[in-house]
Amino acid sequence: MLRADGPADVTSPASGGHRPVSAVARMGTWPGIAAAGAGVLSERPVREAVMEQLASGHLPVMLDRVLELLGPALQPPGAVLVDTTIGRAGHARALLAAHPALRLIGIDADATAIEESRRVLTAYGGQIVLVQAVYDQLPQILADAGHSSVQGVLFDLGVSSPQLDDPERGFAYSYDAPLDMRMNQAGELTAAEVLNTYPAERLARILREYGEERYARRIADAVVRERDRTPLRNTGRLVEIVRESIPAPARRSGGNPAKRTFQALRIEVNGELEALARALPAALDSIAVGGRIVALAYHSLEDRTIKRELATRSADSTPAGLPVSLPGARPRFRLLTRGAERPAEAELAANPRAASARLRAAERIRAAA
Numbered sequence: 001m002l003r004a005d006g007p008a009d010v011t012s013p014a015s016g017g018h019r020p021v022s023a024v025a026r027m028g029t030w031p032g033i034a035a036a037g038a039g040v041l042s043e044r045p046v047r048e049a050v051m052e053q054l055a056s057g058h059l060p061v062m063l064d065r066v067l068e069l070l071g072p073a074l075q076p077p078g079a080v081l082v083d084t085t086i087g088r089a090g091h092a093r094a095l096l097a098a099h100p101a102l103r104l105i106g107i108d109a110d111a112t113a114i115e116e117s118r119r120v121l122t123a124y125g126g127q128i129v130l131v132q133a134v135y136d137q138l139p140q141i142l143a144d145a146g147h148s149s150v151q152g153v154l155f156d157l158g159v160s161s162p163q164l165d166d167p168e169r170g171f172a173y174s175y176d177a178p179l180d181m182r183m184n185q186a187g188e189l190t191a192a193e194v195l196n197t198y199p200a201e202r203l204a205r206i207l208r209e210y211g212e213e214r215y216a217r218r219i220a221d222a223v224v225r226e227r228d229r230t231p232l233r234n235t236g237r238l239v240e241i242v243r244e245s246i247p248a249p250a251r252r253s254g255g256n257p258a259k260r261t262f263q264a265l266r267i268e269v270n271g272e273l274e275a276l277a278r279a280l281p282a283a284l285d286s287i288a289v290g291g292r293i294v295a296l297a298y299h300s301l302e303d304r305t306i307k308r309e310l311a312t313r314s315a316d317s318t319p320a321g322l323p324v325s326l327p328g329a330r331p332r333f334r335l336l337t338r339g340a341e342r343p344a345e346a347e348l349a350a351n352p353r354a355a356s357a358r359l360r361a362a363e364r365i366r367a368a369a
């Protein structure tokens, strides 16, 4: 993926929408701000919070839609929002500015993200609880915070720009760095471990399924040949192996050919799909009637998980053939988005890293049977 400045290549199709100050200054008219003639982004405290974030190079993805969709659920006094992927608190800060009485539980697997969010949200000290954890621990986190239900849940999945831009983390194929890719720096599995120990078949399956890599088997075989000589330690060597493994014409199109391999490894190292499959049902169960969920996905498999879970919960589950719908089988949610929403062209022009974002949202309309 290309950026207007800084490193040309990053690993993720997605991002947390953080951009360097120079780029933000240059773009001047970020669409969400420029078009904020009406709506919550035009309210002074929100606008100020967002402008400050822009000045520090932070561009939360589809912020205007996130504010709009979560807004009605966060009006009641004492409303609680769980930001399951707080990152650098971009969305969280704007939501707190828009809802001054909001209580926020912020989760992130990455200790640096939690530290940075604490700094960004200093002004809201009494209203926030920040927890370093994988988001599938949500039920325990809510119980510890003393909440049996919440009014809002936000998922902004994947990797953040600060993670991509930190050469030491090994997420980006544009830097030569240790093969790490852990979001939780204390996690046990690293990209080096995956590459140096998984059998070729398993490696190939990961590259094919998580990276949609056409040449998965060739790359996996090349990794195994290479590691038999010397264990792989650095991203630079992996980039070379990928490049050497694919046919020459494929090297010349579609950006850096290592992009898909890096994405696949990151998903495997962090167990991203499994964590989402556990966390999403728990998050939906925790939402009170009138509460809302907004989920931003950057990978087709993540989006499919979200789409299916929301579709199931917003459908009537009365068995086919019964003349009337069973009271206990009526939908518990209603969809707030028709299909997946994508960022507007203007946002993409300002923040190309948002290109693969897909947003879905739903509202709880009935309590559990």
Ligand SMILES: C[S@@+](CC[C@H](N)C(=O)[O-])C[C@H]1O[C@@H](n2cnc3c(N)ncnc32)[C@H](O)[C@@H]1O
Pocket: 015, 016, 017, 060, 061, 084, 085, 086, 087, 088, 089, 090, 091, 092, 107, 108, 109, 110, 113, 133, 134, 135, 136, 156, 157, 158, 159, 160, 161, 183, 270, 272, 275, 276
């Ligand atoms: C796209 S960023 C979020 C950006 C944030 N919305 C903002 O505006 O600053 C995604 C964040 O989710 C975190 N993350 C990814 N998978 C996670 C998981 N399974 N559990 C907890 N945090 C996770 C990453 O560490 C990263 O900080």
